[in-house]
Amino acid sequence: MYLLNLLFFLSLYFSAILLVTMVFFSYANKRKKNRYLSWDKETNHLINEYLFAEKNRVIELSENVKELSKTKPFRDFIAKKIIIAVKTFSGETTRNLKKLYLLLKLNEDTLYNSKHVFWYLKARAIRNAGIMKLDNFHDIIFENTNHKNDLIRIESQIALIRLIGFDGLKFLNIITYPISEWYQIVLLKELKVLDPDHFKGIKFWLKSYNKSVIIFALKLIGSFHLFDFYTDTQKLLQHKNKKVRLQAIQSISKIFKETTATELFAIFDKEPIENKTAILKEISKFKDPNTIEPLLKLLHSENPSLKTKIAKTIITVDKNGIALLEKQSGANAHPLNTIISQLKEETNS
Amino acid sequence: MNWTTSIILNFISCYILLSVIIHVCIAAISIIKTKYYYNKNSFTDYNTLVSSSNAPNISVITVAYNQTDIILNNVKQLLSTHYNNLEIIIINNSNSDNVLKELIDTYNLQPVNVFIDSKIPTEKIKTIYKSKNPIYKKIIVVDKPKTNKADCLNTGINIASSKYITHINSNCILEQDAILKLLQPFLEETTQKIIATGGIIQTKADTTSTPQTFLKKVINNTLVLKHSKTLLLEYMGGTKLNELLFSSGLFMVFDKKTAIESGGYTSEKTGEDIELIMRMRRYMQQNKTPYKVVFIPENLCCKKEEPNIKNLISKQSSWIFKLLESFNSHKKIFFNRAYGSLGLFNYPYWLFFKFLVPFFKGVIFTYLIAISLLGQVSWELVFNLFILLYSLKIIHSFIAILTEIIIQDQHHNNYSISKKIATAILEPFVLNPISIISFFKGSFQYIKRK
Numbered sequence: 001m002y003l004l005n006l007l008f009f010l011s012l013y014f015s016a017i018l019l020v021t022m023v024f025f026s027y028a029n030k031r032k033k034n035r036y037l038s039w040d041k042e043t044n045h046l047i048n049e050y051l052f053a054e055k056n057r058v059i060e061l062s063e064n065v066k067e068l069s070k071t072k073p074f075r076d077f078i079a080k081k082i083i084i085a086v087k088t089f090s091g092e093t094t095r096n097l098k099k100l101y102l103l104l105k106l107n108e109d110t111l112y113n114s115k116h117v118f119w120y121l122k123a124r125a126i127r128n129a130g131i132m133k134l135d136n137f138h139d140i141i142f143e144n145t146n147h148k149n150d151l152i153r154i155e156s157q158i159a160l161i162r163l164i165g166f167d168g169l170k171f172l173n174i175i176t177y178p179i180s181e182w183y184q185i186v187l188l189k190e191l192k193v194l195d196p197d198h199f200k201g202i203k204f205w206l207k208s209y210n211k212s213v214i215i216f217a218l219k220l221i222g223s224f225h226l227f228d229f230y231t232d233t234q235k236l237l238q239h240k241n242k243k244v245r246l247q248a249i250q251s252i253s254k255i256f257k258e259t260t261a262t263e264l265f266a267i268f269d270k271e272p273i274e275n276k277t278a279i280l281k282e283i284s285k286f287k288d289p290n291t292i293e294p295l296l297k298l299l300h301s302e303n304p305s306l307k308t309k310i311a312k313t314i315i316t317v318d319k320n321g322i323a324l325l326e327k328q329s330g331a332n333a334h335p336l337n338t339i340i341s342q343l344k345e346e347t348n349s
Numbered sequence: 350m351n352w353t354t355s356i357i358l359n360f361i362s363c364y365i366l367l368s369v370i371i372h373v374c375i376a377a378i379s380i381i382k383t384k385y386y387y388n389k390n391s392f393t394d395y396n397t398l399v400s401s402s403n404a405p406n407i408s409v410i411t412v413a414y415n416q417t418d419i420i421l422n423n424v425k426q427l428l429s430t431h432y433n434n435l436e437i438i439i440i441n442n443s444n445s446d447n448v449l450k451e452l453i454d455t456y457n458l459q460p461v462n463v464f465i466d467s468k469i470p471t472e473k474i475k476t477i478y479k480s481k482n483p484i485y486k487k488i489i490v491v492d493k494p495k496t497n498k499a500d501c502l503n504t505g506i507n508i509a510s511s512k513y514i515t516h517i518n519s520n521c522i523l524e525q526d527a528i529l530k531l532l533q534p535f536l537e538e539t540t541q542k543i544i545a546t547g548g549i550i551q552t553k554a555d556t557t558s559t560p561q562t563f564l565k566k567v568i569n570n571t572l573v574l575k576h577s578k579t580l581l582l583e584y585m586g587g588t589k590l591n592e593l594l595f596s597s598g599l600f601m602v603f604d605k606k607t608a609i610e611s612g613g614y615t616s617e618k619t620g621e622d623i624e625l626i627m628r629m630r631r632y633m634q635q636n637k638t639p640y641k642v643v644f645i646p647e648n649l650c651c652k653k654e655e656p657n658i659k660n661l662i663s664k665q666s667s668w669i670f671k672l673l674e675s676f677n678s679h680k681k682i683f684f685n686r687a688y689g690s691l692g693l694f695n696y697p698y699w700l701f702f703k704f705l706v707p708f709f710k711g712v713i714f715t716y717l718i719a720i721s722l723l724g725q726v727s728w729e730l731v732f733n734l735f736i737l738l739y740s741l742k743i744i745h746s747f748i749a750i751l752t753e754i755i756i757q758d759q760h761h762n763n764y765s766i767s768k769k770i771a772t773a774i775l776e777p778f779v780l781n782p783i784s785i786i787s788f789f790k791g792s793f794q795y796i797k798r799k
Contacts, residue, residue: 004362007369008733011740018747019770025754026766120388127392150537151389182536185401186394212539219403305466335464342462 032073039074043081050096051089061103069104079106079128086131101132114140123155130159138163145171154183161190169220172205178212187216188223196224206232214239215247222251230255237267246275253282261286265294273306280309284316292318299328304335311339354725361713361734368702369741372582376748379586383646384756386585395529398536399432405536407513407528407602408436410505412498415443416519417451423519424452424488431525436511440501441492452490457482469503469613472496477508499614499621506605506613515602516622520652521550523600527649531602534643541639544607544629547599548649549580555653569656570772571779578749580646581756588644600650607632607640615678623675631679634688662787669791672704707788710738710781739777746773 042065049059061069068074082101086094101107113125114137126144129137141163144156153175160168169191179187205217206229218236221229233255236248245267252260264279271279283291292314299310315321322344330336398404409427413420420439427437441449452458458478465474478490491504502516513535517523531546554561554569601622611632614621626642633640654660676699683700685692721731750769 004358004730004734004737007362007365008737008740011737011744015740015744015747018744018751022747022751022754022766022770025751026763029754120391123392151392155392178539180537180539181403182398182533185403185536186397188403189397189401303466304464308464308466338462338464342464345461 035073036077039068039077042068043078046078046100047081047085047097050100051085051093053096072109075104075106075109078104079109082106083128083131098132107132107134110134110137111140114144119149119152123149123151126152126159127155130155130162133163135163142171146175146177148177150177150180150183153177154179154186157183157187158190161187161194165194166191166199169199170201172208172213172216173201175210175213178210179216180212184212184216184219188219191220192223199224199226202226202229203232206236211241211244214244218244218247218251222247222254225255227255230257234263237263242272242275245271246278249275249278249282253285256282256286261288261291261294265291268298276306277309280306280313284313287317289318292321292324296324296328299325299336300330304339307335308339308342311336311343315343351725354720357716358726364709365738365741368706371698371702372745375586376582376745377586379582379584380752380756382585382588383581383752386646387756393533395526395533398529398532404432404434405513405532406434406436406511407432407515407532408438408505408509408511408605409528410438410440410502410509410514410516411519412440412442412501412505412516413448413452413519415445415448417448420448420519421451421455423517423521424456426522427517428485428487430523430528432528434511435487435528436509437488438505438508439488439490440505441490442495442498442501449490449492453478456480456485456488456490458488458490463508465507467507468609469507471504471507472500474504497616499616499624502621503613503616506608509605512605513602514605514608515600517600517650518652521600521650522652524647524649524651527600528602530645530647530649531600534645535602535604538641541641542607542633543604543643544633544640545601545603545626546643546645547601548645548647549576549584550600551576551648551651553651553653555655564658565656567772567775567779568658568661570768571776572656572661574746574749574769574772574776575780577753578745580648581749581752582745584644585646588642599644601626603629623671624678627675627679630691631682631688634691658783661783662790665784665787666791666794669704669788670795673792673795676700676704707781707784708792711785711789742777742781743773746776 046061046065053059069078079101082097086097089097107129110125110128110132113121114129116122116125122144126137126141128134129141137159141156141159144152145160147153147156157168157171157175157179160171162168199220202217202220205213208214208217214236218233220226221233230252233248233252236244237252239245239248249264252263261283264283268276268279283295295310295314295317299307299314311321311325314325318324322340325331325336325340325343328336331340411420411423411427424437424439427435439452441452443449457480459481460476461479463477472493475492475494478492480486480488489508491508493501493504505516506514513532515528515531527548531548534546535543552572554565599622603625607629608625611625611628613625615624615628630640630642654664679696682688682692683696688696717726717731717734720726721728747770750766750773
């Protein structure tokens with residue numbers, strides 16, 4: 001009974017405390033929103049002035065802004081606005097905004113937050129340093145490219161690329177944590193906007209003990225068509241990790257040579273179904289008539305699902321693929337007859 | 350008070366205390382994880398995936414019944430989804446030919462011969478249709494003789510060419526970024542295999558059909574509050590503890606390979622998604638492969654329903670029925686060490702602290718009233734116990750509202766705050782009787798069918 005009474009009183013007190021807290025936070029949020037509304041006008045005006053200012057024109061900060069910039073909430077607010085503007089615009093205009101960022105000494109906040117214990121503040125500071133291209137943050141950013149927190153890590157990796165371009169990929173030499181598929185997509189997107197450059201270190205990355213680094217290096221080879229690395233990519237078709245082999249299959253096809261199809265057929269049998277499908281997809285892109293014969297051989301040995309993919313590859317490579325398929329033994333029996341009639345309909349439509 | 354009553358009352362106290370401790374822990378983890386999610390989300394640009402050539406394919410399976418307009422709207426909405434690598438598989442399971450005819454006319458469909466590698470056994474297919482118009486190349490329509498929903502979904506899995514699959518009810522409207530948000534965890538994880546991701550299906554009040562009475566408004570507000578509680582105080586904690594087993598109202602994306610290997614949807618069971626997720630979990634556990642089911646604390650999908658007591662009871666009792674089926678078919682894992690935390694923690698937690706709660710409530714209320722009428726305990730004690738249970742429920746609601754204000758940084762005016770507080774105060778009177786009635790109705794239906 002004592003327990004019940006205790007729980008009873010505790011729950012009543014706690015309900016009352018929660019009620020008061022709710023009202024308090026709601027009021028605080030309302031005040032914050034009103035404050036932001038009044039700052040919004042002020043900062044928009046200031047940012048617009050800087051955006052469209054001529055190169056050597058000095059714009060003085062108003063007394064109000066000077067006064068407001070002494071408070072942390074306003075500094076956070078205007079920093080966010082400047083970052084959004086820099087991401088939206090490009091060229092000379094962003095240089096003016098960088099001037100404003102430095103004039104307000106927001107870089108000092110960035111430096112402070114880049115060492116913050118809260119991961120999201122640290123990650124945001126690093127991202128801001130990258131967007132504003134604050135060169136003096138290079139060392140801080142680089143040392144965080146292998147941080148245990150994935151957000152800090154990836155923001156540092158992106159920031160490094162923003163700061164020094166392709167040379168920023170040097171983090172691949174040191175990272176021990178895997179780069180997820182998602183972040184590989186993000187990094188490739190960052191690199192795509194840069195002018196293609198020499199890739200120092202690809203050979204080294206292809207030998208990394210970190211599988212995701214090998215996969216990412218292979219993606220770089222494929223995306224930027226780095227023909228010089230053909231032999232290295234070819235060697236990775238024999239890698240013990242199936243994901244590395246899958247990426248090697250996809251990348252080698254983007255820098256393909258006459259012998260590529262033969263090399264892919266050579267590994268076909270021992271590959272898992274996912275890699276086999278990838279090989280067939282890539283071979284269909286080559287449109288090499290020499291691949292028809294090995295494909296027809298495979299048609300007799302594989303499972304029904306793969307048979308469909310092989311047959312599709314044949315008709316993609318050869319215009320007379322359907323006729324070729326119809327000449328095969330077993331063309332009138334299931335499943336090949338269904339596959340052929342399906343492909344006929346697809347070709348006709 | 351005799352010793353039997355004393356023991357039972359002490360047992361009730363211990364159960365309440367244990368339940369409070371577990372719910373507080375899950376709520377605390379959930380709040381921390383939700384905060385983490387929102388912070389992390391502020392760094393995410395989903396457009397990166399939309400524009401990437403490395404974006405994965407996903408097959409959306411939808412089963413068409415006799416409502417032609419609903420399915421046409423559904424397909425139209427799926428076609429306008431903000432994601433290109435999408436395959437839309439519509440399984441026609443209607444009695445009449447109207448739905449199929451409309452689909453054929455609207456999307457210029459023609460019958461095609463498709464070789465299907467039936468990895469999951471299903472009933473025969475009549476015809477498969479694809480569009481002559483390349484704009485609609487994403488659409489595949491499968492005409493089947495009338496069969497159950499699980500069979501239709503399995504047919505969809507067999508036909509699907511993508512690595513990931515999802516199933517959407519035709520009356521659900523997807524949020525634009527829903528698929529991107531659900532695919533992200535699959536691409537982000539490096540250490541464990543993600544077998545499924547899920548986000549909330551929000552139920553919105555259908556105000557068009559009938560006028561809104563006070564009762565309907567109250568029911569709708571309580572449902573919104575319940576929804577917030579689940580979203581903010583339960584599911585994220587569930588993800589962290591990997592205990593999202595029988596979660597209701599989720600829009601889910603599955604890893605196709607795991608779904609096939611675990612046998613796909615079960616025709617004998619009515620709860621398709623919960624049954625599939627349970628089988629996938631068992632499969633991963635049996636194969637000792639580290640896995641995770643990820644929850645996204647956002648409304649990714651919504652459907653309109655008329656908020657009335659009859660609808661609520663019918664929906665909840667059918668849910669109880671589905672849960673009973675699932676609990677029964679997977680009873681083998683109950684306190685089974687071979688299934689690790691799934692058997693030792695997750696299953697018992699769902700059974701004793703989620704599923705059986707309405708039953709316990711019903712029994713405890715009846716028992717307390719009975720013993721006080723018999724004069725074994727004072728009315729004051731019974732009244733205090735009721736107040737305790739009531740205030741615990743309110744605390745849970747208040748924490749959810751507070752979390753919404755702080756974490757989601759939502760601006761609430763005085764009126765909306767007062768409305769939410771009033772709803773929290775009324776909620777136990779509205780939803781408790783409904784959940785107790787639904788529990789017994791669903792259980793009787795299950796026993797009757799057995």
